[in-house]
Amino acid sequence: MKQTYNVNIGGRAYNIDADAYELLDKYLGDVSSRLRDTDVESMEDIETRIADIFDEKISSTMQVVNLEMVRRAMAVIGRPEVFGAQKRGFSYNGGSCSEAPKRLYRSNDKVLGGVCGGLADYFDVDPSVVRLIAVLLLFLGGLSFWVYVVMWIVVPKAPNYVK
Numbered sequence: 001m002k003q004t005y006n007v008n009i010g011g012r013a014y015n016i017d018a019d020a021y022e023l024l025d026k027y028l029g030d031v032s033s034r035l036r037d038t039d040v041e042s043m044e045d046i047e048t049r050i051a052d053i054f055d056e057k058i059s060s061t062m063q064v065v066n067l068e069m070v071r072r073a074m075a076v077i078g079r080p081e082v083f084g085a086q087k088r089g090f091s092y093n094g095g096s097c098s099e100a101p102k103r104l105y106r107s108n109d110k111v112l113g114g115v116c117g118g119l120a121d122y123f124d125v126d127p128s129v130v131r132l133i134a135v136l137l138l139f140l141g142g143l144s145f146w147v148y149v150v151m152w153i154v155v156p157k158a159p160n161y162v163k
Contacts, residue, residue, distance in 0.1 A: 004064055010044070010051030014058075016065040024050075024070045027080065034083040046077060053077075105158035106151075113152040121158075 003018040016024070028047070035042055053073040054065055107117025109127065116134050120127035137144035 009054070010048035012051045012055075014051075014054060014065050015062070016070075017067070020065055020067045020070040023067065024073075027070075027074055030080040031077075031083050034080055042083075049073075049077060104155055106155050108158050113148070114157065115148055115151045115155060118155060118158065 004015050005018065005021045007014055007016050007021065009024075028043075031046060032043055050073045053076055054069055057069050057072070058065070102122060104122045105118050106114035107121055107127070108114065109117050111117070111131065116130040117127045120130040123130075134144060134148065
């Protein structure tokens, strides 16, 4: 016997099994984390589309939404990455959510190469502070220049969807 939940998706009520609920909840959470906080309408549209996809497969109101139906809806909607960069620290990995490892990228908001901006993004500080520290280190010892150049070469440029 499998536990089921009664949920409201896109304004419609569905019975959904526990595994399908968990996967759908994590997926929608990840998609939501990639949208702007003020973009409620897009999230409502996504839920409505998921409800439409469920309605295509459900023959009666008593039928339970299962894992296969949720996976099909997720395949139609697309991976969360298509909605933008993650903003709240977790990522969807094909059916499981986990803490996303931080990645160091050269920033698209760059002055010279984007290394300081990338370090600021990684450590969640103001880029001006990192740039000021880099300039101070440059005057205190020339080694920071070479470290900057090596990082400019080694650290990958941020993909367009990364803020």
